[in-house]
Amino acid sequence: MTAARLITPGALGALIASRCEPGAVTVIGLTGSVAAGKSTLATELAAALAPRLRVEVVQTDGFLLPNDELESRGLMLRKGYPETYDIAALSVTLEAARVRPVRIPGYSHALYDVDPALARTIDRPDLVLVEGLGFAPAGGDSSVAQSLDSLVYLDATEEDLEHWFVERFMALWRAAEQDPSSFYAQFRTMGETQARGFARTVVWRRINLPNLQEHIVRARPLADILLHKSRDHSLRLVRPDIPAWG
Template sequence: MKKESLKRNTQAVCDLVDRLKKPGRRTIVAIAGAPASGKSTLAADVVKALNAKGDVKGNAIGAEHESPNAALLPMDGYHLDNRILKAHGLLARKGAPQTFDAVGFCEAVKGLANSSALRFFPTFDRNLDVAIAGAIEISPSTPIIVVEGNYLLLRSAPWDGLAEAFTASVFVNPGLELLRRRLNKRWLRYGLDPEAAAKRTEMNDMVNARLVLEESRPADLMLD
């Protein structure tokens, strides 16, 4: 995502949050899109911008500290372990909806709406290709949670149950051809040869991308 586009889109999301947030209630924002759509970069920039507006008091482990105004929760921390995927014959489809702990993720997001306790969530290390438990801390005093992931707006269960948790939703769609180029470059960057990168892109990532584009419900804000 170009710097000018990122700045413009970040401001658009922040404006949406300001417009839809309800006083006295936690705001949960969904930023969804296909693989390589730029949603992760946008989500991180939105959290940075929201935190620049100021902090609020909160509780750390055993002590009081300044909690951020916004926190980021990526869906990728709920990737199933490679050993489980291999046992179920799903390793080649890693990144597809069925390769996530979808129920666990959806319940965790819905639980954040009214949580009054300090919560911990997993993150995903792309270099190690493994989820790391308890790596994200979210204080009960943090009023805005930005959730990002491919399948946040899917119409099918259990993803469709997230609709009730989201205060605002954003969908990023740069188009299939740009997605294909970005995905191919990603796999080349991770050391795959050109033939393997193209195969991984077409046989897995682009299948997932089309699913996201065709089966997601409309968002409050659509970005290209």
């Protein structure tokens, strides 16, 4: 096996395009830890593929249970764990997207909740790129993974993931100063140092890191395409082992 090699979003897009069947709707999942950069990569891939394929990006966050329901079930502090998703709705939607228009729910990171105003309809694109969590088998249910034609896993070290998570939290914390409706406005009573510590020690190490270690990473061995992302955001292709680019 050759060493993992650098890959650009454009080259990755070409690899993904090679897995698409002309005339059919291809469904590809993109997963990895919270803060790995899945949304950014999905946007870059959609742009790279746009000249040749009609692509719709779907976030699994839209299939999270609403906050009211999570609160009633005592699950708010486990948001992002398998039991906080409507897995049945996600798998049914992905299957239906192959044959008819489907309504896709939307999620607001600022509100930290499903947002009906962000829902949209997609109508049989060439490629449905589904990014987010919820692909790892949980409780014997692998229906979401089975709804995919291919799975991409975006890997990174835990140290880098923690760094990116804290920086993302702080960006939302800063933005909340001008947006009192933001979920992150409640943390504005904290100073910057306290908020950064809260993001690292409470949210990341007690919630998101255990979710990664116990659940999310279980999708990694299932991935058809395995990527490793470095601190400088460069990507390396780990699997499949391709000796050279044409």
